[in-house]
Structures are given as C-alpha cells and as structure tokens.
Amino acid sequence: MEDINSYLIQNKQRLLDELFDLLRIPSVSADPAYATDVESAAEFIRDKMTQMGLDNVSIEETPGYPIVYGEKIIDPALPTVLVYGHYDVQPADPLELWESDPFEPVIKKTPIHPDGAIFARGASDDKGQMFMHLKAVEYLLNKKALPVNVKFMIEGEEEVGSPSLAWYVARNHDKLKNDVIIISDTGMVANDVPAITTGLRGLAYVEVEVTGPNRDLHSGLYGGAVANPINILAKMIAQLTDEQNRITIPGFYDKVRELSPEERAAIAKTPFDLEEFKKDLGIEDVYGEAGYTTLERQSIRPTLDVNGIWGGYTGEGAKTIIPSKAFAKISMRLVPDQDPDEIPQLFTDYFKKLAPKGVKVKVKNLHGGHPYVTPTDSPGYKAAAKAMKRAFGKEPLPIYSGGSIPIVPLFEKELGSKSILMGFGLNSDAIHSPNEHFGVFNYLKGIETITYFYNFYNQQKNK
Numbered sequence: 154m155e156d157i158n159s160y161l162i163q164n165k166q167r168l169l170d171e172l173f174d175l176l177r178i179p180s181v182s183a184d185p186a187y188a189t190d191v192e193s194a195a196e197f198i199r200d201k202m203t204q205m206g207l208d209n210v211s212i213e214e215t216p217g218y219p220i221v222y223g224e225k226i227i228d229p230a231l232p233t234v235l236v237y238g239h240y241d242v243q244p245a246d247p248l249e250l251w252e253s254d255p256f257e258p259v260i261k262k263t264p265i266h267p268d269g270a271i272f273a274r275g276a277s278d279d280k281g282q283m284f285m286h287l288k289a290v291e292y293l294l295n296k297k298a299l300p301v302n303v304k305f306m307i308e309g310e311e312e313v314g315s316p317s318l319a320w321y322v323a324r325n326h327d328k329l330k331n332d333v334i335i336i337s338d339t340g341m342v343a344n345d346v347p348a349i350t351t352g353l354r355g356l357a358y359v360e361v362e363v364t365g366p367n368r369d370l371h372s373g374l375y376g377g378a379v380a381n382p383i384n385i386l387a388k389m390i391a392q393l394t395d396e397q398n399r400i401t402i403p404g405f406y407d408k409v410r411e412l413s414p415e416e417r418a419a420i421a422k423t424p425f426d427l428e429e430f431k432k433d434l435g436i437e438d439v440y441g442e443a444g445y446t447t448l449e450r451q452s453i454r455p456t457l458d459v460n461g462i463w464g465g466y467t468g469e470g471a472k473t474i475i476p477s478k479a480f481a482k483i484s485m486r487l488v489p490d491q492d493p494d495e496i497p498q499l500f501t502d503y504f505k506k507l508a509p510k511g512v513k514v515k516v517k518n519l520h521g522g523h524p525y526v527t528p529t530d531s532p533g534y535k536a537a538a539k540a541m542k543r544a545f546g547k548e549p550l551p552i553y554s555g556g557s558i559p560i561v562p563l564f565e566k567e568l569g570s571k572s573i574l575m576g577f578g579l580n581s582d583a584i585h586s587p588n589e590h591f592g593v594f595n596y597l598k599g600i601e602t603i604t605y606f607y608n609f610y611n612q613q614k615n616k
C-alpha cells in the first residue's frame with residue numbers, strides 16, 4: 154500500500170464523507186431532547202471501530218451516555234497507547250447566527266483555510282479531531298504496520314463535565330492499562346505553527362440564586378423599600394473583582410503557582426498579534442488582570458466569569474416589577490495548584506457575606522476539574538514532537554491552553570499515565586460558537602501526524 158501522503162490524497166473524499174456522516178448526528182449531550190442522537194453517535198463510532206478491524210469493540214453502558222471502547226493488541230510485550238476523545242457536542246444555539254445548518258456539514262474557504270474548512274457543530278470539538286485517530290489507525294491496520302497496541306475510549310459526556318467517565322475508569326483499571334494517553338481535543342498556534350498543549354486550566358462552576366421578597370412585586374408600590382434581587386446580584390458580582398481585575402475572594406490566590414521569569418519569557422515567544430486579536434473579536438481594547446499579558450491572562454492566570462444571568466421580566470415591552478429572584482452561572486478557571494473542591498467553598502462563604510440581610514443566597518456547585526501540566530521530556534511528548542516536526546516541517550511549541558479537559562488530571566491519578574495533548578484545531582475554529590469549523594488541511598494533517606506518532610512512540614520506548 155502507498156505511503157500516507159498519497160493515501161490521503163486518494164482517499165480524501167471518503168475520509169470527508171465518513172466524517173460528514175458523523176457530523177450529521179446532533180449528539181448534543183447537554184439537552185435531553187437529543188438523547189437518541191447521542192446514542193446513535195455512539196453506535197456510529199462502534200460500527201466504524203468494528204469495520205476497521207478493532208477487537209473487543211463495545212458500547213459500554215454507564216449511568217449516563219455510553220463509552221465506546223475498542224482495541225488492537227498486537228503483542229502484550231509492546232507499549233500500549235490509549236486514545237481518548239468525545240463524540241458529544243455543545244448545543245448549536247443561537248441557531249440564527251449560523252450561516253449554514255450546524256448539522257449539515259459544508260466545506261467553505263476562509264482566509265485562514267484557503268483549502269476549505271468543514272463547517273458543522275463538532276467539526277473541530279471534537280468529532281473531527283477524534284475521527285482522525287480512527288482513520289490513522291485504520292490506515293496502519295490496513296498496511297499491517299501498527300507498531301504498538303492501541304485502545305480507544307470515546308465518551309459522550311465531555312461537554313457536560315464527564316460525569317460518568319470517572320465511574321467507568323475507576324471500574325476498568327486493568328482494561329484501560331496503558332503507557333501513554335493521546336488526545337486531540339486542543340489546538341495549535343497557527344497552521345504553520347504546530348504546538349503541543351502542556352497545560353490546561355481547571356474549572357469550578359457554580360450557579361447562584363438570590364431571593365428577595367416571596368413574590369414579584371409592583372415596582373411602584375414597593376420600589377425603594379425592599380431589596381431588588383437583580384440589583385443586589387449585580388452589586389455582588391461587581392464586588393468579585395477589584396480595580397486591578399483581580400478576584401477578591403479571600404484565599405482565592407493562595408495556591409496559585411507564580412511562574413518564573415524564564416517560564417514567562419517562554420510564553421512571550423509564542424507568536425501572537427494583539428492587533429489581529431482585537432480585530433478578530435471586534436473589540437477596541439483587551440481587558441484583564443493588571444500586570445499580565447493577554448497570552449498570560451488566557452492561560453496561566455485564574456479567572457472568574459459570569460456565563461449567564463437571568464431573572465425578572467425579559468419579555469416584550471415593559472412590565473413594572475421587583476422580581477422575587479435572580480440567578481447567575483459563574484465559572485472560575487483554575488491554575489496549578491488551585492483545588493476545584495476548595496474554590497467553590499471559598500466562593501460560597503464570600504458570596505454569602507456580600508449579601509445584605511434583605512436577600513437569601515443559595516450557591517450550587519455544578520462541576521469542576523483540576524488544572525493540568527505535563528513535562529516535555531516524557532517519551533510520549535518526544536514522540537508527538539517528532540511526529541509534528543515530520544508532518545509540519547517545524548518543531549512544535551509547547552503551549553499552555555486556557556481551556557479545560559477535567560478528565561486529563563483524573564487519568565493521571567487513576568491510571569498513572571500522562572496525556573499528550575496533540576491537537577490540530579485553531580482558536581479561530583469557533584468551537585462552542587456559531588459557525589464552528591475545522592480546516593480540511595488540519596483534518597488530513599492530523600491523520601498524517603498521528604500515523605507518525607505511533608512509529609516514533611515505538612522507537613522512543615525501545616531506546
């Protein structure tokens with residue numbers, strides 16, 4: 154059989170068609186209305202695994218959506234690579250901002266993707282990137298050239314905090330035993346600046362409820378005399394950060410690891426164009442914690458953001474009320490060594506103190522995850538770096554990402570293995586946003602790079 158590059162040219166249409174079939178399944182894990190679609194996506198992955206010749210392929214039932222498992226054990230004496238990815242996607246709304254149907258993929262050219270990009274929910278996060286792994290191993294299996302053992306574990310609840318994965322991993326230590334975990338669910342700096350993610354932020358996510366009077370009131374008859382929960386909530390939120398845009402929660406920064414000047418100098422070497430950044434987002438200026446660059450604010454510093462706020466009357470026209478309740482969803486991105494089990498408690502204690510007597514405050518802890526950092530001298534990192542060098546003709550940069558993949562630190566704790574975050578997306582892919590897309594170049598380059606990874610990993614382990 155031909156080498157990988159001619160294979161990709163010859164099979165390009167089929168590789169796109171197969172991914173398109175997966176992208177047509179609206180596997181939105183957050184919305185129960187899509188439950189059967191999420192199950193169908195799992196069955197789709199299972200069938201692909203079976204067709205490519207993996208063994209012990211199964212849909213593993215969990216308390217939530219299933220995990221699709223499949224493996225190829227060439228020789229128990231060889232190293233084993235575990236591939237993780239997710240087949241669920243974020244909700245597509247707001248639908249009216251999509252230029253094409255989120256679940257009917259189309260290829261369109263963009264300035265960044267002159268060869269075209271696949272527009273669909275999940276194209277980059279993570280169906281497109283996860284599917285590259287199946288297709289890379291399919292190629293190696295056909296060629297009888299898979300040099301190591303491989304296990305696949307593809308889940309359907311990543312976008313809702315992976316509630317069942319910890320349950321599954323805890324029960325399957327032996328089955329999932331591996332030497333390294335490889336994940337493509339992150340990004341590069343640019344198509345000519347490959348990167349491997351060596352840091353992820355953690356997450357603490359809370360929902361707050363502020364209750365004032367026991368019912369909505371006439372804002373003329375009662376206005377001025379009782380606490381309006383929305384006014385109060387706005388004041389409380391405003392007090393969570395100070396003039397320097399530092400978070401005011403007592404103890405919040407206690408465990409934050411400050412980076413050394415050398416580490417900060419390394420971050421500053423990442424290509425970054427502030428003017429482009431502003432232009433792309435349509436903003437006149439950036440905004441964030443004093444004393445840190447935009448790249449640092451986006452990756453190595455913790456954050457607090459309101460994700461949504463509601464309450465009172467939001468319908469047509471004017472309704473004169475003092476609402477009974479106000480709500481907000483608040484996420485905090487965490488950095489080493491902040492603890493997602495501790496931070497919500499610090500938040501809750503402080504948030505309750507900020508409230509005047511006239512309201513009651515409830516805080517619900519929704520989900521969280523630990524931050525992650527991984528060294529650049531492990532066999533897995535070195536193999537990934539060599540693979541990217543070969544595919545892109547350039548050494549990849551190690552980068553800290555601001556995003557979170559909470560199961561990565563969990564894998565390290567439960568299975569004792571490092572995760573290599575070799576992603577092929579770009580920040581401009583609009584993941585979680587309308588018009589998500591993934592470059593055709595990135596999709597094919599990803600498949601190519603992954604085939605190299607297996608060979609270099611085998612060599613690394615044989616040293």
Ligand code: BES
Pocket residue numbers: 278279311312313314315338339340356522554555556557558559
């Ligand atoms: N793939 C993303 C995370 C990501 C994207 C990391 C790009 C680095 C670069 C993942 O699917 C995701 O969206 N994670 C969530 C956390 C989860 C608990 C909902 C996130 O970061 O908001």
Ligand code: MN
Pocket residue numbers: 239278279311338
């Ligand atoms: Mn993802």
Ligand code: MN
Pocket residue numbers: 243278312584585
């Ligand atoms: Mn995501």
